[in-house]
Amino acid sequence: MKHVKTLNTQTLNNTVKKGGCGECQTSCQSACKTSCTVGNQTCEQKK
């Protein structure tokens, strides 16, 4: 592709089926305690 460089291969839709196990970290607890950010968290299944 000449005009596009895509940064990621994995897409969110792929996580629908296997997701939701709930073993992952609680967002706010993990660092800063005044906001919620999940984009940077890791999935426990991938560890």
Added chain:
Amino acid sequence: MIHQYKSNGYNIVLDVNSGAVHVVDGLCYDVISCLNRQNRDYTAETLKEPSVLEFLEQELGGAYIVSELKEALEDVAELTGAGKLFTPDCYACLLDEVKERKTVVKALCLHIAHDCNLACRYCFAEEGEYHGRRALMSYEVGKKALDFLIANSGKRRNLEVDFFGGEPLLNWQVVKDLVAYGREQEKVHDKHFRFTVTTNGVLLDDDIQEFINREMDNVVLSLDGRRKVNDRMRPFRNGSGSYDLIVPKFQKLAESRGQERYYVRGTFTRENLDFSEDILHFAELGFKQMSIEPVVGDETDPYAIRGEDLPAIMEEYDKLAKIMIEREKSGKGFHFFHFMIDLEGGPCVAKRLSGCGSGTEYLAVTPWGDLYPCHQFVGQEQFLMGDVDDGIVRPEIADEFRSCNVYTKEKCRNCFAKFYCSGGCMANAYNFHGTIHDAYDIGCEMQRKRVECAIMIKAALS
């Protein structure tokens, strides 16, 4: 839904529903924005219809020749066919599941001490008092809290417990005893506790450091940045600054943990809108993991962030992003919590749309054992959910929190950042709008900017 923006010379296209991120050239950027304005549900097939190219010719013919437009359109169609552009929103199917989900409690914030040895001006805990009285949690109450967590955690194995305050080091013996109790109980119940602590560092010494390094998965070190910024907001009760006492202790602790599993965490207010300087100051002090958060305060507080401050804050985030790229390239990189984003892995969609977990998976426990949806609701009686003796006695509060997600909030549903933000802080929403089913707009502006910067950094370093 597509979000596109230009930042630091990069043309970035985020396909919100798939999470795919594309860096494109100017031509392709214009083509996508033209198509996006039409607001149609394009598929790879419909994009190949002759009318589409004709439309682009009409719109962009002055700037580009037809063969270029055709070529770009082919790329767009290919991405769309691969599920990476114009991806439809297929998550509605998950919503009922999310709303009806049986949640278990997996994290507790133990308010181990409602007391503090500093008198930070912006403290939402009101110097540790939380609209209530000064108090230390007893070992008995703490034990019951851990028992409650184990009993309500279902099959979930990893349990998180944060020792929070006020200042937890003021009640350190109880912390140590509770960790010992947790370690004993986790064996009995096949659980694993992840303990963390948040401290202002005043009482930190070698023994405490050694204990923290042995037992705590993460430690949050509160510091605001440059000496004058820190000391203005984080004085001792007698008014003198805390910087000189605390910084060497934090540096030592961070080193002793191999510069991992900790955050130096500061707050910025409208009195230091040049907060990138404070982050760089952390870096100069040798810290590698850091976070600086906008203050949470009443609009009437003189230091509260106002709408009019946003342009300066946006510029500051941009500036910081550029500096971080340069530093990373020269081997002097560091992590800034809000610019960390995992485009490749990261959590599943269910997690992304269900939010912070307050009131359901995450609860706060007061020194006397009352349960609240999270540390920021502590002391607001209407959110009192129960206590460690009787458990949750007002499940309707949990139900309300459970029913709140990015699709139930109008603002979030239409927001490109929803899968990174997951709906924002419910406490902020409540404080500004009187309901958790809303979003704190100034916070949203900042959140969206941080997501844009985080993605741009990925583009620059890819």
